[in-house]
Amino acid sequence: MTSQTGTPDPYSNPLVFGQRLQILRQRKGMTRAQLGGLLGLTGSWVKSVETGRLQTPRLDVILQIAQVLRVGNLNELTGHDISVDLFAGPGHPRLAAVKTAVDSFPFRDQQGAPPAAHLRARLDTAWSARHKAPNHREVIGALLPDLIRDAQAAVHQAERAEERRKAQAILSETYSLCQFFVAYQPDAPLLWRVVERGLIAAQESEDPRAIGLAAWLAAQAHRDSGPAHFEAADSVTHDALAYLTPLLPDASDEVLAIAGALTFEAGYTAARRKETGVAWRFWDQARDMADHLPESYYDPVTSFSQAIMGAHAVTVAVELHAGGESVRQAAAADAVTIPSRPRRARHRIEEARGYQLDGQPDAALATLAKAYEAAPETIRYNGYAKAIILEEAESKTPARRRRASELAVRIGVLAA
Template identity: 75%
Template structure:
């Protein structure tokens, strides 16, 4: 390696501080920004990077890994015994089949497109399975290859402009479902192909609801890529909300709900930045949108509703690292009213983060256990859940270590 080359934290025998500096630089963060997000100072980050300060304890290492969106903990620590995927799941057994369907480039009419109504009914069943099945990735992963193939055929074989737009709407929705499956799996390139194709198909559909859904998912992908993606996430949400704004006075519930979901996304990204006032202001705006929806309504893809605003409040407080406020919001929210199993589990994971921030690790572990019971695959793929379990598995309390270790086995972090 030449002296001018950038060291590679994946292969070179670098010390922790060097790895931290390389990964921080790659994410586009200054020392002050990383320190602020980690509850430390810029000078502390400099001290660790230069070796003046020793490698921090596991809880701080896991927090840094979370901020930097480190997928494999070895990237940061260099410890080859710590082969733990934090923000990528284990790779579902259905992933190769879904990837093959996405990567295929059919041009002819080998596949006869099914009637649009038939394909729409299959897609609705897939969304229902995504919300109701505890093993939702398994069920959806089995359905996706056929849905992708048939939706592509529907677009190719559409004979009028109107039918082609409708077919693109179906294809965009299939890609949206595929993004839920592909997210947090160990194939980032596949995720971005799905995101981009979903956006293109949505634009071709000219359907406001479909466009909003694709934008909502694209913003999540940008934000979850780390701090360097925050600006892109904001751009997607702001542009889409500007497009939807003139339509909202007469919009149906689904379009109104997707606008509310996008409004909350702006607050979520602001919370990730640590912008307290902006985050809660957008949460208030999203709540105002939710108040216009029927009491029992839940958006069929995003779960946006009146009832979900309590869960969203927990997320904002947790992302702002407000432990006491997180617990207060968790106490006020009711997970049982969320009909979607993966969304309920996600909310319970956010509650666990809040309890952990507030110094209540036993409650956090119990809440994670409930999340795992609601949707095991959601919990297994969630980096925040894994971070809490790993930290407590190394804690001082023998009873808590045992409970955390048992949960770690269920999440696939430790061998049985």
């Protein structure tokens, strides 16, 4: 159907792409100009697609839209039954057990909780195992249920105020570990329960590092929920920094590191907004903070360190859609080895995004193959990696199409 002005009516068929795009954009609280800017296009282009003046975009553009709008399945955009979950994984086999542990409520008459020192040692072991394992979700998924229950019990059974605060700090950090497991899996309500419980336990602990860690992860959850939540991400980040800053002159390396991680988070969100100067200014501040840490220091939760700043620079450039700068920063960052396997895999994915932005799809695929080697479970749950692979699986270059299809099979987005 066409209107009197000759413009196709997007509402004559409730399943057309343009209408779906408009609904999803408005749900995220984004203007056409904002969406166009995040896509590297214009608000006029978005309007033309929504009103039907332009046809449905190519697959690579649809995938980019899905990334920006955090669309979980392409069916929401296209109306076709395309079983591609970009941001929510298929659900780890251990997700149900972890969820049960999070949702349980321990009573005082349960079996006695382990001492705080014992819980601390188990939590440290879990973080170490996460960094070393290529199948890190499987490893921490096996440890989390008992760790969550015991940490919950330790809080409930604590008799003295100081003992209870220590237990709350451990419980909060246990929820931090849990958030790494739950992220990008198909249970958003569970993710937010974990975030909120981590924040509450951290506040009850009165421990600066626990408070900083919980805020750092809460800010990430808000930012990854889309542009409508960027202000909430900034609020959490800046409130936490305002609390920590007066403590820094006499702070431990662990507290200095979480302040540095939060400073970079402020830059990360600014980069998502395409605020170039603000993003790089926060990165510079975070780099200066990293330089005040021992060269060998590597934070077991945030990965904040001197070694990670090159990877952070790649992330800023990629989020700013600066392809050439992304590649330049990736070349500089490659001189440093990141100790954590999942964090190294994530860095490779960011590098691949940079190569894709710079028009180097073969380099992007080669880099994603390195990400798979470092930590297969990281790439399996990463929407950006899936988007690149699926786009190149339709390449007109046979060799590239074959490489992308083989990688798609390995990570489980295409059937063998």
